[in-house]
Amino acid sequence: MKIFGVIGDPISHTLSPVMHDAAYKETGLEASYLPFHTPPERLKDAVQGVRGLGIAGLNVTIPHKEAVIPFLDGLDPTAERIGAVNTIVREGEQLIGSNTDGEGYVRSLVPHLRRELESCRFLIIGAGGAARAAAITLYDRGAAITIANRTLDRAASLAEACGPQVKACSMQEAQAQLTSFDVIVNSTSIGMTPDHASMALPLDKLSRNTVVSDMIYTPLETAFLKAAAKQGAAVVNGTGMFVEQGALAFERWTGIEAPREAMLRAVLSKLKGGS
Numbered sequence: 001m002k003i004f005g006v007i008g009d010p011i012s013h014t015l016s017p018v019m020h021d022a023a024y025k026e027t028g029l030e031a032s033y034l035p036f037h038t039p040p041e042r043l044k045d046a047v048q049g050v051r052g053l054g055i056a057g058l059n060v061t062i063p064h065k066e067a068v069i070p071f072l073d074g075l076d077p078t079a080e081r082i083g084a085v086n087t088i089v090r091e092g093e094q095l096i097g098s099n100t101d102g103e104g105y106v107r108s109l110v111p112h113l114r115r116e117l118e119s120c121r122f123l124i125i126g127a128g129g130a131a132r133a134a135a136i137t138l139y140d141r142g143a144a145i146t147i148a149n150r151t152l153d154r155a156a157s158l159a160e161a162c163g164p165q166v167k168a169c170s171m172q173e174a175q176a177q178l179t180s181f182d183v184i185v186n187s188t189s190i191g192m193t194p195d196h197a198s199m200a201l202p203l204d205k206l207s208r209n210t211v212v213s214d215m216i217y218t219p220l221e222t223a224f225l226k227a228a229a230k231q232g233a234a235v236v237n238g239t240g241m242f243v244e245q246g247a248l249a250f251e252r253w254t255g256i257e258a259p260r261e262a263m264l265r266a267v268l269s270k271l272k273g274g275s
Contacts, residue, residue, distance in 0.1 A: 002031040003053070004253060007038040007046050007068075008061035015267055016059060019246050022266035026259035031056070040067065047071040050088065050095060057253035058088040059246075060097075065129055072097045081140075082133050083161075087249040098252060101130065102137030104245025105215070112211055112236045115182065118142035123174055125200045126187035127154040130215055134187060135162050146181070148174035148201070171201060178205045184228075186214045191222040199224045208232035217242055220271060239267055 006016045012035070020033035038046045043064055048071075050058055060068050065084040069075065072085070073094040079085050085097035110117060120143050124131050127149040139145050139162045146167040149155035155168035169177070178184065190200040196219060203212070203224065212228035217238035225235040247258035 002029070002056040003034065004031060004057045004059075005034040005036050005055060006059035006061060007036045007043070007064060009037060009039045009063060011035045011037045011061070014061070015242070015270055016246060018266050018270050019243065019263045020250065022262050023247075023250050023259050026262040027254075027256055029254060029256065038064065040064070043067055044071050047088075047095065050090075051093075056090055057249070059249060060086050060088060062129075069097060071095075078103070082136050084129055084133065086133075086245065087252060089252050098249075099133060100245040100248035100252070101241075102133035104243075104248055105130075105134045105241045106137050106141065107248075108240030108244045109183070109211075109213055109236060112213075112234055113183065114209055114211060114234070120144070120182040121180065122146065122183045122185060123148060123178070123181040124185045124187055125149070125171075125174065127151070127158045128187065131185075131187035132158055132161070134185065134215075135159075135166065139163050139166055146174070146177075175201055175205075178203065178210075179207050181210065183211045183213060185212075186216070186222075186224050189216065191224050192216045193218040197223055199227060203227040203231065203233075206231040206233050210234070211236065214238060215241055217267075218271065239264065239271070243267055 014035050017033045024031045075097040079097045079099040082099045086101050087098040089096045122143050122145050124135050124147050147155040147159050148169050148171050152170050159166040159168040186200040188200050190198050210233040212233045213236040214222050214224050215238040216222050220237050229235050243264045247260050250258040
């Protein structure tokens with residue numbers, strides 16, 4: 001039996017085992033996926049454990065996506081570009097860092113867009129790791145990106161990392177320009193359980209043609225998405241991104257096409273109180 005897993009701190013909340021075990025069952029793969037609580041001071045030991053125990057593949061979550069890099073044997077071009085790792089792939093005796101967050105986000109979003117991605121104007125709220133993965137991937141696909149953050153310097157730093165055409169603005173400027181964007185993305189944790197009432201940005205001037213995306217999936221419908229839906233905007237929660245980044249990791253580990261529908265069913269069942 002192959003063992004896969006995820007390291008992070010905290011880790012008890014993760015739905016990754018439910019999702020990946022559903023994939024193994026659906027494909028008939030003899031494997032199990034385990035959460036490994038890994039405080040920062042044990043990160044190096046955890047990576048050595050992956051080598052010593054022959055773990056077949058690993059996901060990496062907060063707060064280790066950047067800190068894990070020095071302990072790996074290399075990075076693929078995507079992880080190199082983003083500067084963070086969410087997936088470790090075993091290539092023989094080598095552990096190679098990869099990143100499926102940005103690609104997972106874009107793949108989950110594209111079916112909901114109302115025009116070609118390359119012609120969309122994106123507002124990304126937040127400048128953390130999730131914003132970085134999404135912004136760089138979207139920029140590399142040709143989208144126009146503006147990044148808004150409460151700390152303008154962080155937005156400007158991320159904009160510079162993406163590319164010369166990416167803009168940065170304050171939250172106040174973003175709110176004043178809402179109707180100029182085709183897609184508005186919340187990449188922050190504002191509105192996540194248990195903080196249900198909070199919103200990353202008031203949405204009081206939306207076009208009905210806007211697509212509003214929230215990377216959060218607990219709750220499934222955040223206050224941010226509710227406010228957007230009331231104005232007729234199309235809304236997209238974070239479950240698709242979560243499943244797609246997991247599916248891409250599954251495919252890199254196994255070489256098998258991921259059973260995305262089974263993975264999504266397992267995640268939604270858990271989120272809605274199923275076993």
